Amino acid sequence: MNVLFLGTGAGIPAKARNVTSIALQLLEERKSVWLFDCGEGTQHQILHTPIKPRRIEKIFITHMHGDHIYGLPGLLGSRSFQDGKDKLTIYGPKGIKEFVMTTLTLSTTYIKYPLEIIEIEEGVIFEDDTFIVEARKLEHGIPSYGYRITEKDLPGPLLIEKLKEMNVPAGPHFQQLKQGETIILDDGRSLNGADFLGAPQKGRIVTILGDTRKCETSIELAEKADLLIHEATFGKSDDQLAYDYFHSTTEQAAKIAQEADVKKLILTHISSRYQEHHIEGLLTEARSIHPNTELANDFDLFDIVRGE
């Protein structure tokens, strides 16, 4: 489980930063990649990464601004052209379905895989055996969602050493024990799986927010997350600009991270007004409040480590 930043800029593409897209790579967990937003040129960025478009299983759109959606039709078409066959699901605000269907239809783009488009409301928008995704509305002038992705706890490992000490012979019943079942051995002993499992592995929590002002909902979505990805369109001193344009500053993002008690914060959606030599300063502003903070550049990869 790691996160690969495909675009870390704001509003319009610049040489140094493309417009927004974030790939949450779940290759070990579910052999797939989830994309968060898809600004223009996202498929171009992907060409420079190991991501295979056919591996993209879900695309979550935070909001309908162009710098977050204009890359969708191209990526969807190319995924088909490159023989993507597995179903793809897009989650996003009202309007996303009309956007995708109109662009594909007018360009006579025929998609050869099942494509589902879900216009979301607040709440749990996806759940299966391994993950839950919850969406909540932030503050951005237009509906902008934040997503809290919770990995379910994994059952603890089977305590092979303990079984060996008790002279339990290896065999298919190990698998049953691992699933917590009770088995009866040939020698008549009854063993409860629960007694032979280590502590469960805690699932990770990743919170990825759309463009937003500093708001309470962000804190709730990020509560004790292993990783929070928060926009920082502006530096600390431009808080009035941030407020006026429904964006956040470095300092505000760091305060959210602090108040939500997250392990790690990554800043993204950096305005093109900031050049290479400003970046250290922006990062310092955030780190003075939340020390474990990074600022993402295009193609940066961050592992999401399991907590203790």
Next chain:
Amino acid sequence: MNVLFLGTGAGIPAKARNVTSIALQLLEERKSVWLFDCGEGTQHQILHTPIKPRRIEKIFITHMHGDHIYGLPGLLGSRSFQDGKDKLTIYGPKGIKEFVMTTLTLSTTYIKYPLEIIEIEEGVIFEDDTFIVEARKLEHGIPSYGYRITEKDLPGPLLIEKLKEMNVPAGPHFQQLKQGETIILDDGRSLNGADFLGAPQKGRIVTILGDTRKCETSIELAEKADLLIHEATFGKSDDQLAYDYFHSTTEQAAKIAQEADVKKLILTHISSRYQEHHIEGLLTEARSIHPNTELANDFDLFDIVRGE
């Protein structure tokens, strides 16, 4: 007057070639740039050129396939964001208006300059004092237009030497002579401007075609053009593929150039199946039929020289 290739690939973007866009730079002629097609990432390509988005005066769309239009909404939005104020006109097939308006509206993109979108039919689609643009339908499965851009002839230069030899004093009447008027000098002599003008400068003709099979209309649009830009999605041996997918081969493009008696042919829209080492061979196929042929790479710039 020159042509700058922003994207020379076919169908989907590749590292080496972006999807289609061609900039006809008319900086001396009208201080503006005309764009032909606008595939995804065109605004990104422009970042690496001297083109200013505010200078883009007209965008001609050849057909509605995604690789020719998906870059439009982003470019239009960025042109506004970067303080473009002058009117922009888009010409294209039926559907282009719905495509642009739907994408801009759903993304709440507010364009601060006058934007006109004209859904064209065959015929003369634009004419002013300096240029005429004619559009005709090619053969591509869906409506795909070719454009013939004709620069009007410029009046010949005033023959200053001849006037000097005749002891005509310099003055405002030089300007009248230049415009072909008849003037009477203080000494009573009557001079007809037509007698003091050199040969008119022949306007140039540039023909830019959308995706197409080899067809008669292409020859008519390209008739004696100074420059023909023709797609060559496939090499000579893949003529069956070219036919099936409504595209052309290198050889077919060269035959069109030959039959239309054009001065120069430039091939573009090259399939990503062809690697760097194939290019020389593709070019040789075309040059064996039409020697004055080039194959465009992204960011190639070609001057369009005035004929004798």
